[in-house]
Amino acid sequence: MKDQNCIFCKIANGEIPAATLYEDEDFRVILDLGPASKGHALILPKEHAANLYELPDALAGKAMILAKKIASKLSVALKCDGFNIVQNNGEAAGQTVFHFHIHLIPRYKGDTVNVTWQPGILTEEDKKEILEIFR
């Protein structure tokens, strides 16, 4: 099901043109117009899902297998030094288009991409609280 107001629905389904690296019945893989680095691509499901939580399991699984396939191919062809696979959910996580997508970001030594964090400390209190959620 498509969302008539979603730009990624339109791109994924070919209503708005994009530089397409790959397409199958479930997905379109395009080049990001504002790339973090050379080769930055996006995996878009054709079916609308705002985020990972809404994406059906079967598509979530296929999306990661596709991420492997495209990242492997780009990695060899572009001779990059690394690869980030990033999937953001919610504005607080940096999501700007609310249609599930996976960022495939080739990394090059000395590039300016910043996918990192200051490691904190796992406190006993947090550990206990979170383990309790899964009990």
Add this chain to the structure above:
Amino acid sequence: MKDQNCIFCKIANGEIPAATLYEDEDFRVILDLGPASKGHALILPKEHAANLYELPDALAGKAMILAKKIASKLSVALKCDGFNIVQNNGEAAGQTVFHFHIHLIPRYKGDTVNVTWQPGILTEEDKKEILEIFR
């Protein structure tokens, strides 16, 4: 197959204890000891694969479905504002342990996690070169 020198093999297979949120025959999900934020968890396959390229497709697919499941549960329980799913390949991409893993990072408004990049511009030259790889 396990790698005898790999700490994540030992953790995934229960030889080194860790705060385990979930376990099945293929994976263990643990709390990160140096969390980016409260609830930062790691999905570790029990089988050794250095990175996404080496991970069998079946496990790549299952890993993303598991990411959805755990992130959904943590998101509700911790009432976080967003979620980053991050998977790094290679030192240049920030990978520090060379056993495939997915970071599940709950995000909270005003936190200090930095999963972002300066958007560049997709040049016609790069576009042409990269499209050629997939022709």
